[in-house]
Amino acid sequence: MTAELTSGSPLAPLLALRGVRKSFGEHLVLGGVDLEVAEHSCVVLIGASGSGKSTLLRAVDLLEDIDDGSIQLRGVDIADPWVDADAVRARLGMVFQAYNLFAHLRVLDNLTLAQRLVHKQGKDEAEAAAIEMLARVGLADKATAYPDQLSGGQAQRAAIARALVNEPELLLLDEVTSALDPELVGEVLDLLVGLREEGMTMLVATHEMGFARRVADQVCFLDGGRVLEAGTPEQVLEDPQQPRTREFLARLQV
Ligand SMILES: Nc1ncnc2c1ncn2[C@@H]1O[C@H](COP(=O)(O)OP(=O)(O)OP(=O)(O)O)[C@@H](O)[C@H]1O
Ligand SMILES: [Mg+2]
Numbered sequence: 001m002t003a004e005l006t007s008g009s010p011l012a013p014l015l016a017l018r019g020v021r022k023s024f025g026e027h028l029v030l031g032g033v034d035l036e037v038a039e040h041s042c043v044v045l046i047g048a049s050g051s052g053k054s055t056l057l058r059a060v061d062l063l064e065d066i067d068d069g070s071i072q073l074r075g076v077d078i079a080d081p082w083v084d085a086d087a088v089r090a091r092l093g094m095v096f097q098a099y100n101l102f103a104h105l106r107v108l109d110n111l112t113l114a115q116r117l118v119h120k121q122g123k124d125e126a127e128a129a130a131i132e133m134l135a136r137v138g139l140a141d142k143a144t145a146y147p148d149q150l151s152g153g154q155a156q157r158a159a160i161a162r163a164l165v166n167e168p169e170l171l172l173l174d175e176v177t178s179a180l181d182p183e184l185v186g187e188v189l190d191l192l193v194g195l196r197e198e199g200m201t202m203l204v205a206t207h208e209m210g211f212a213r214r215v216a217d218q219v220c221f222l223d224g225g226r227v228l229e230a231g232t233p234e235q236v237l238e239d240p241q242q243p244r245t246r247e248f249l250a251r252l253q254v
Contacts (some may be wrong), residue, residue, distance in 0.1 A: 012075030014039040014201050015060065015170055019069035020079075021225075022055060029055050031225030032069070037170065040199040044212040044233075047222030048248060053205035056222070057172045060203065061094045073170070090118050093163030097175040099155050101147040101162070107134065108143040111162045119166060133165040134158070137191055153184030157191055164195075171195070173204040177211070189214070209237060209252060221245045 015037040022030040029052045037043045045053045058064040060071055062078065062085040071079040078088045101110050111130035115121045121129075134140055137157040147155055156176055163171060173192070177185045189211050196202065196215045206212060212219050212233055219236040221229045221244075229242045240246045 012072060013037060014074060015203065016072040016075075017056075017060075017069065018072070020056070020059065020066050020071060021068040022052075022059060022064065022066050028225050030059070030066070033222075033225070033227055035220060035227055035230075037201060037203050038217075039201050041217040042196050042200075042202040042204065042215045043218045043220060044216035045203070045205040045220050045222055046207070046209070046212060046236075046248070051222040052225055053222055054174050057094070057174050057203065057205055060170075061092055061172055062088055086118070090114075090166070091169050092172060093166060093168030093170070094172040095156075095159050095163050095174065095176050098179050099147075099159035099176075101155060101159055103147050106144050106146055107139065107150070107158050110147070110158065111165050114162070114166050129165050130161075133161045136164075137161045138187075151184060152180045153187045156180060156184075156188050160188070160191060164200075169201065171200055171202045173202060173206075175205055175207065177206070177208055207252070209249075213237060221248065223248070 013036040017033050017035040020030050020033040033056060035043070045056065047053055055064055059066050066079050070077045073088065073091070105113065108127060108130055111133060112126040115126040115129065116123065131143060134143055137160060139154060139157055139161065142150060142154060142158065150158060160176070177188050180188065185208070189208065192211070193215055216233045218230055219233050220227045221236060223244045229236055229240060229245045236245065237249065240249060
């Protein structure tokens with residue numbers, strides 16, 4: 001299975017969800033989600049609080065089992081219970097709303113941990129890659145700082161650097177700006193816009209419609225456990241076809 005996972009099909013989209021269903025007890029959260037993310041594209045998930053955006057991202061990162069459907073990474077179903085979940089996660093980068101840096105580790109060690117444990121890199125090699133990545137996100141001088149010595153924006157950029165240093169095939173971002181003060185949101189969004197321009201493949205949940213406009217190739221509106229409407233940012237945000245999408249956007253006053 002591992003060999004098959006690594007190869008996959010070159011013609012398949014990088015990520016494809018087909019009929020993904022998930023309930024918590026009686027509560028249906030994902031009611032048959034179909035979604036594709038092409039390589040080098042950015043798909044942005046929008047929708048009301050509780051519409052299932054985080055559950056969907058967590059399902060892709062295999063942190064949440066699904067009840068039905070398939071989640072294909074390069075054409076291979078990673079939701080299959082026989083799949084090696086750690087091997088799949090090693091190919092993905094996930095960043096959460098509350099950046100989850102390890103508080104007892106310096107920024108540098110936060111970045112090298114997975115490289116050394118999961119990717120079996122040597123210390124020098126891992127540290128060189130980490131320092132290069134920190135420079136890229138503007139944190140070259142914070143390598144030896146501890147997370148509680150960083151601002152919210154810096155901590156979130158460090159968390160993104162930690163995901164990137166493992167060279168993920170797909171970056172999953174869940175509300176990465178919503179815990180930040182408004183003046184810090186811009187620096188994180190600018191970083192993500194840069195990544196998008198470099199061709200990183202991303203699946204992003206956000207309430208930042210400005211960000212969706214700037215980076216999304218496709219915007220998907222989740223409602224009632226399904227993708228109710230999907231299209232370019234112009235289509236979905238400027239000219240929504242579904243009344244529910246219009247109501248949601250009107251509430252945000254975009
Ligand atoms: N572990 C869990 N057990 C029970 N219910 C859960 C669990 N995780 C999520 N839910 C429920 O699933 C629904 C979808 O939650 P989810 O966190 O995916 O929404 P969301 O779209 O990310 O919302 P937000 O915009 O507030 O982040 C919610 O009603 C939530 O209460
Ligand atoms: Mg959420």
